[in-house]
Amino acid sequence: MNEKKRFIFHLDMDHFYTAVEERENPTIKGKPVVVGSNPKAGKGRGVVSTSNYEARASGIRSGMPISQAWRLCPDAVYLPPNFPLYIQVSREIMAIARKYADKFEQWGIDEVFLDVTNRVKDWADAEVLARQIKQEIKAKERLTASIGVGPNKLIAKVASDFQKPDGLTVVREEDAEKFLAPLAVRKLLWVGRKTEAKLKALGINTIGDLARYDPTVLSSMFGVMGLQMHLSARGLDRSEVEERVGVKSVSHETTFEEDTADSDAILQALDSLCVEVQKETAEQKLLFKTVSIKIRYQGFETHTKAKTLPRLTNRVEDLKKTARELLLPYLDVDMKIRLIGVRVSSLVSCEKQKTLF
Numbered sequence: 001m002n003e004k005k006r007f008i009f010h011l012d013m014d015h016f017y018t019a020v021e022e023r024e025n026p027t028i029k030g031k032p033v034v035v036g037s038n039p040k041a042g043k044g045r046g047v048v049s050t051s052n053y054e055a056r057a058s059g060i061r062s063g064m065p066i067s068q069a070w071r072l073c074p075d076a077v078y079l080p081p082n083f084p085l086y087i088q089v090s091r092e093i094m095a096i097a098r099k100y101a102d103k104f105e106q107w108g109i110d111e112v113f114l115d116v117t118n119r120v121k122d123w124a125d126a127e128v129l130a131r132q133i134k135q136e137i138k139a140k141e142r143l144t145a146s147i148g149v150g151p152n153k154l155i156a157k158v159a160s161d162f163q164k165p166d167g168l169t170v171v172r173e174e175d176a177e178k179f180l181a182p183l184a185v186r187k188l189l190w191v192g193r194k195t196e197a198k199l200k201a202l203g204i205n206t207i208g209d210l211a212r213y214d215p216t217v218l219s220s221m222f223g224v225m226g227l228q229m230h231l232s233a234r235g236l237d238r239s240e241v242e243e244r245v246g247v248k249s250v251s252h253e254t255t256f257e258e259d260t261a262d263s264d265a266i267l268q269a270l271d272s273l274c275v276e277v278q279k280e281t282a283e284q285k286l287l288f289k290t291v292s293i294k295i296r297y298q299g300f301e302t303h304t305k306a307k308t309l310p311r312l313t314n315r316v317e318d319l320k321k322t323a324r325e326l327l328l329p330y331l332d333v334d335m336k337i338r339l340i341g342v343r344v345s346s347l348v349s350c351e352k353q354k355t356l357f
C-alpha cells in the first residue's frame, strides 16, 4: 500500500527559560544568562536548567553543575527558575501552534510536533506556513522558535535543531537521507551516550555510516532498537503525531547545602517539596495518582521509589504522607544525603473530572 505523503513540523523554542527571562528584563539581553537552581556565588550545588547562546559560547550546557558554569563564566547573569511563568508562556505558545495543525503533540515544555498534511499542498506551501507560525510567536510572545519541516517526525525533529536559533529548515522527502548522512548518530532520537559509544566501537560515527551498516548485525547487538536505529538512519519513521496530556509529571528536588543525615531537616525539606509540587499541580488544575521520591546519597548513589494511590487526589496531606512513607526506609541507613526529590504522575485534568467533586 502506498503511504500518504505527510507534512510534519517540529517546533522548539530557542533557549526557552533564558529567552523568557530576557523578555521580562531586557537589561540582561546581550549578556550571558544562566537559569539554574541555587547558584550561590559559585558555591551552589544545583544544576544549569538552560543558558542563552552567549553563555553557551563559554561552554555552559544544560544539566551541568552550576558551580562548573560559574567557573566557566562568573560574569554571567545567574537566575533561579520561575516555573509558573515558563508554564504560562508555554501554554500561550502551544495555543498559537495548535491553531495551525490538525494533529498536535506536545513534548516537554517548549517542543511540539504538528501534522499539517491537510493544510498545505507542497513543500513551498509548508515553508510559508512554518514562517507564519514563527512570526505569530514573535509578534505575540516576543520569542523566537526554530521549526523543522519534514515528511515524518524523525526528520522534522532533526531539522528543527539544524539551524538554531530562529531557524527554519525544510527537508523534503527525497532529500532526507542525504540531509541526515553527515550528521552525528547522536542526533537520532534513539541514540543516547551509551549507544553512541557502542556504535563508535563499530566504526559508526555518522548517520550515513549507520544507514550503510548491516542491519542484521545491529539487530543482534541492540535487538529491536537496532532495527529501529537503522530505519531512522535511512530517514524512515511512520509514527503518528498523537495528542496527549501536555504534562506527564510534576516534580521538584532540592540539593542540600551540605550532605546531611539530619532526619528532621530532611523531612522538613521533603514537606516543602510536597507543598511546591502540589501548588504547581493545583495551578495547572491537575490531579495525581502516583507519588515518587528520589534520594541521592553522598557519592551520587541514587534511588527512586513510587507508590500509586487508590484514587486521584490533589491534597497536599496525601502527598506529604505518601512521600514520607516512601522516604523513611532510606533514612535508616548510615549515609549522608545529598539530594531529595518529589514527583507526581498519572496526571488527569480536574476539568475533565468534575464528577469527582
Ligand code: TTP
Pocket: 012, 013, 014, 015, 016, 017, 018, 048, 049, 050, 051, 062, 063, 109, 110, 164, 165
Ligand atoms: P531545550 O529545548 O532542550 O533547551 P532550550 O530551549 O533551553 O535551548 P535550545 O535553543 O537548544 O532549544 O529545553 C527546554 C527547556 O527545558 C530549557 O529552556 C530548560 C529546560 N531544561 C532543563 O531544565 N534541564 C535540561 O537538562 C534541559 C535540556 C532543559
Ligand code: MG
Pocket: 012, 013, 014, 015, 016, 110
Ligand atoms: Mg528549546
